Amino acid sequence: MGVAPASAGSILASVGRVDQELGAMVVLDPKGLEQQCEGYNRDLPLAGMRVAVKDIIEVEGLPTRCGSALYGDPPAPSETDAVVVSRIRQSGGLIIGKTAAHELACGVYTPGTSNPWDPYRSPGGSSGGSGAAVAAGLCDAALGSDTGGSIRIPASLCGIAGLKPTYGLVPKSGVEPLSWSLDHVGPLGKTVRDCARLLKAIAGFHPSDPTSVTTPSVDYLAHLDSGVNGLRVAVPSGFFMDPIDPQTQAAFLAAVEVIRELGAEIVVVDVSYLSGSLEAEFAIVSPEAATYHQSSLRGSPGLIDPQIRGMLLAGAALPSSYYLTALRWRQQIANLMRATFNDNRLDALATPTVPAFAQLHDQQEFVYPGGEEPVISSFVRTTAPFNLTGQPALSVPCGFTADGLPLGLQIAGRPFAEDMVLRIGAAYESATDWVAHLPPLHVANQ
Amino acid sequence: MTTIWDPESVAGLLRSLGLDAVEAMSDDLLADFEQRALASAVFDSALAREVSPCNVFDASWE
Numbered sequence: 001m002g003v004a005p006a007s008a009g010s011i012l013a014s015v016g017r018v019d020q021e022l023g024a025m026v027v028l029d030p031k032g033l034e035q036q037c038e039g040y041n042r043d044l045p046l047a048g049m050r051v052a053v054k055d056i057i058e059v060e061g062l063p064t065r066c067g068s069a070l071y072g073d074p075p076a077p078s079e080t081d082a083v084v085v086s087r088i089r090q091s092g093g094l095i096i097g098k099t100a101a102h103e104l105a106c107g108v109y110t111p112g113t114s115n116p117w118d119p120y121r122s123p124g125g126s127s128g129g130s131g132a133a134v135a136a137g138l139c140d141a142a143l144g145s146d147t148g149g150s151i152r153i154p155a156s157l158c159g160i161a162g163l164k165p166t167y168g169l170v171p172k173s174g175v176e177p178l179s180w181s182l183d184h185v186g187p188l189g190k191t192v193r194d195c196a197r198l199l200k201a202i203a204g205f206h207p208s209d210p211t212s213v214t215t216p217s218v219d220y221l222a223h224l225d226s227g228v229n230g231l232r233v234a235v236p237s238g239f240f241m242d243p244i245d246p247q248t249q250a251a252f253l254a255a256v257e258v259i260r261e262l263g264a265e266i267v268v269v270d271v272s273y274l275s276g277s278l279e280a281e282f283a284i285v286s287p288e289a290a291t292y293h294q295s296s297l298r299g300s301p302g303l304i305d306p307q308i309r310g311m312l313l314a315g316a317a318l319p320s321s322y323y324l325t326a327l328r329w330r331q332q333i334a335n336l337m338r339a340t341f342n343d344n345r346l347d348a349l350a351t352p353t354v355p356a357f358a359q360l361h362d363q364q365e366f367v368y369p370g371g372e373e374p375v376i377s378s379f380v381r382t383t384a385p386f387n388l389t390g391q392p393a394l395s396v397p398c399g400f401t402a403d404g405l406p407l408g409l410q411i412a413g414r415p416f417a418e419d420m421v422l423r424i425g426a427a428y429e430s431a432t433d434w435v436a437h438l439p440p441l442h443v444a445n446q
Numbered sequence: 447m448t449t450i451w452d453p454e455s456v457a458g459l460l461r462s463l464g465l466d467a468v469e470a471m472s473d474d475l476l477a478d479f480e481q482r483a484l485a486s487a488v489f490d491s492a493l494a495r496e497v498s499p500c501n502v503f504d505a506s507w508e
Contacts, residue, residue: 167505310472321486
């Protein structure tokens with residue numbers, strides 16, 4: 001099943017050469033990797049798969065920094081693996097090290113990490129190191145977390161696949177929280193199949209996470225090649241395109257046409273009820289994050305980036321009625337989304353993952369034909385709705401701008417229907433050749 | 447609804463929460479408070495009366 005690994009030294013040497021320019025990895029694990037290579041078992045489902053782990057997730061023997069000075073310099077190494085890391089090892093995956101994250105997993109830039117397609121641009125965030133590492137071939141797949149788009153944004157900007165699973169499907173024990181009720185852990189991979197393989201290894205109930213749910217075991221690889229013939233896939237009449245970059249919109253519409261040609265029925269739906277998602281997202285993230293970080297806010301506020309600190313302060317001090325009102329709004333859009341799926345007998349909703357492409361490292365706004373919008377608002381506007389509803393949402397590459405920057409297609413499904421969104425993503429991926437393109441900064445080019 | 451968010455009241459509120467180590471109120475922080483207050487008011491006016499806060503740990507549609 002798997003490919004016998006080269007020595008730990010040779011795996012990490014190629015990583016190190018490329019990562020000098022990329023800055024995707026914050027720590028490598030030569031000792032742990034050596035042990036894993038020695039224990040290689042070709043019969044395990046992830047045998048030989050090189051996996052990098054976002055640096056908010058515990059890996060035994062390695063420090064966890066969360067992109068923040070709050071965690072010490074250097075932080076103490078973790079004594080145990082997070083549940084998801086343990087499951088990857090048990091499945092034969094090789095943990096190569098940890099990837100850069102935007103500070104406290106709260107941002108869409110991941111400073112210090114470059115986009116493999118253009119070093120002057122960001123890989124996105126907050127799982128930017130994971131996105132860049134996969135795109136540059138430093139690993140086969142990576143773990144990320146997604147509170148308002150932090151898996152799907154880097155996947156889209158770096159030209160790879162990334163899945164935010166249904167809330168509760170993947171246990172979060174051993175993962176630093178940002179927002180308990182919106183955090184998700186999931187896979188990023190070069191291909192949809194890589195994501196499906198990794199999801200199969202990490203999904204499933206674990207008693208150590210009170211938000212983990214019991215669901216029937218699903219083989220996410222079983223229906224990957226079943227195609228989309230006869231499926232009903234919706235596209236939104238607005239919201240996700242208000243505003244949008246014209247090249248991104250053209251790529252999205254072309255992707256929908258491919259899915260139609262593959263045999264799916266395309267239905268147009270009104271999801272204008274999602275307006276307000278951005279405000280609701282921040283009204284929930286801010287107080288939850290402020291509560292988790294309140295001792296740091298009191299004792300070491302100077303160690304927190306001023307912008308993030310402002311968000312935390314707002315979350316700490318705003319009336320609880322604002323939080324509860326946002327939770328009511330969240331329930332309302334979940335009800336309306338369920339009705340959209342049921343009334344239209346939908347299998348999935350397809351949207352642009354984000355309305356634009358990778359921003360320059362210091363770029364703060366996108367300028368669209370319809371007006372300007374802050375970068376973070378642009379990205380979170382189109383990804384956060386599915387954090388609020390908890391539905392699974394996959395990003396797959398769907399083309400490039402004229403300047404060669406990747407664009408992403410988002411496919412959202414019914415709760416716990418990861419097999420369906422992966423199936424549609426795989427069908428689209430197979431019908432196009434986007435996945436064959438490699439960025440200039442890639443191990444194959446060294 | 448948004449008039450309470452002047453620099454003095456925000457600073458006083460933060461101090462009362464033990465968050466007095468932060469720097470002086472910035473325009474950005476005040477704008478953040480204003481924006482969230484406004485959003486909450488808009489949500490409140492658009493919500494159906496019967497909608498309760500969601501169970502934040504249940505994403506199923508059952």
